[in-house]
Amino acid sequence: MVALSKQEYYLFQHYIARKCGIKLDDTKAYLVESRLAKLLIDSKCENFSELLLLLETNSDANIEIKVIDAITTNETYWFRDPGSWKIITEEWLPQKITEIKKRKNVKIRVWSAAASTGQEIYSLVILISEYLKNNEISDVSIDDFEFIATDISTHVLTIARRGRYDPITIMRGLKADLRDAYFDRERTAWVLKEEYRKRVRFEQFNLQNSFIFWGKFDLIFCRNVLIYFTDALRSEVFEKAAHVLKPEGFLLIGAAEIYYSMEDYFQKNITSYGTYFKVKEATK
Numbered sequence: 170m171v172a173l174s175k176q177e178y179y180l181f182q183h184y185i186a187r188k189c190g191i192k193l194d195d196t197k198a199y200l201v202e203s204r205l206a207k208l209l210i211d212s213k214c215e216n217f218s219e220l221l222l223l224l225e226t227n228s229d230a231n232i233e234i235k236v237i238d239a240i241t242t243n244e245t246y247w248f249r250d251p252g253s254w255k256i257i258t259e260e261w262l263p264q265k266i267t268e269i270k271k272r273k274n275v276k277i278r279v280w281s282a283a284a285s286t287g288q289e290i291y292s293l294v295i296l297i298s299e300y301l302k303n304n305e306i307s308d309v310s311i312d313d314f315e316f317i318a319t320d321i322s323t324h325v326l327t328i329a330r331r332g333r334y335d336p337i338t339i340m341r342g343l344k345a346d347l348r349d350a351y352f353d354r355e356r357t358a359w360v361l362k363e364e365y366r367k368r369v370r371f372e373q374f375n376l377q378n379s380f381i382f383w384g385k386f387d388l389i390f391c392r393n394v395l396i397y398f399t400d401a402l403r404s405e406v407f408e409k410a411a412h413v414l415k416p417e418g419f420l421l422i423g424a425a426e427i428y429y430s431m432e433d434y435f436q437k438n439i440t441s442y443g444t445y446f447k448v449k450e451a452t453k
């Protein structure tokens with residue numbers, strides 16, 4: 170394998186921070202070296218300096234996309250962090266159902282802001298469908314919700330849009346009865362049924378950009394992505410999220426994440442299942 174020099178790693182650290190806001194500390198050189206090894210071969214570069222030159226000169230339009238796809242950590246699974254889903258079923262969803270019943274024609278809007286391969290937003294589509302069915306709620310339907318899911322990586326979005334998962338991926342966090350009810354089997358793979366897949370709009374989006382374009386949301390998932398960001402970008406994301414979250418909206422972050430910087434914009438709501446955040450009065 171071609172070795173990554175200290176100087177080359179330094180240049181990659183800066184490149185990645187600039188393009189994605191991801192902070193790679195000095196212990197992550199091995200990660201960059203191994204994740205970019207295949208790309209180095211595919212792009213016929215002899216060493217990492219040649220790859221850096223390609224990035225700098227923009228001579229291959231796809232190279233930036235490929236580097237971002239290779240560097241980002243896309244780990245995800247169905248119904249990740251049980252507490253988040255309990256908060257949704259016990260607190261958020263009942264409130265939204267009451268709201269829909271009162272004011273028809275208003276869509277409840279959800280954003281999965283670092284969607285990866287789609288398990289997070291599709292888990293929500295499944296959860297809402299199950300809730301409505303199990304509670305025999307017939308005057309509210311999944312059509313009353315709008316689902317938007319974004320990620321910086323185009324590769325994960327392609328997988329998410331297809332909704333097609335291999336036998337290992339489908340098992341991670343998803344019960345067999347839900348798998349059988351919501352997915353069709355295609356040889357060894359499982360494909361989310363079209364009627365659920367079509368509910369979600371997947372778009373490429375960098376959290377470094379302005380959020381205003383997306384409109385206001387009733388629920389934002391920003392889970393397990395902020396941990397990779399620089400402190401400056403993390404604070405910026407909190408500020409921007411506070412401006413696109415409705416006054417009664419919920420923000421969910423990862424179960425293991427704690428950021429004091431979000432307290433400027435959000436009020437913490439601790440439940441027995443976990444914590445969710447609402448916009449602070451002054452930010453509304």
Ligand SMILES: C[S@@+](CC[C@H](N)C(=O)[O-])C[C@H]1O[C@@H](n2cnc3c(N)ncnc32)[C@H](O)[C@@H]1O
Pocket residue numbers: 188189190191241242243244245246249282283284285286289319320321322325374375376377391392393394397423
């Ligand atoms: C670890 S996954 C989390 C997936 C899901 N939210 C979950 O909790 O299971 C983090 C995702 O954040 C995305 N990401 C990283 N930097 C980003 C940025 N600047 N803008 C948007 N998405 C980003 C990565 O591509 C990756 O798919």
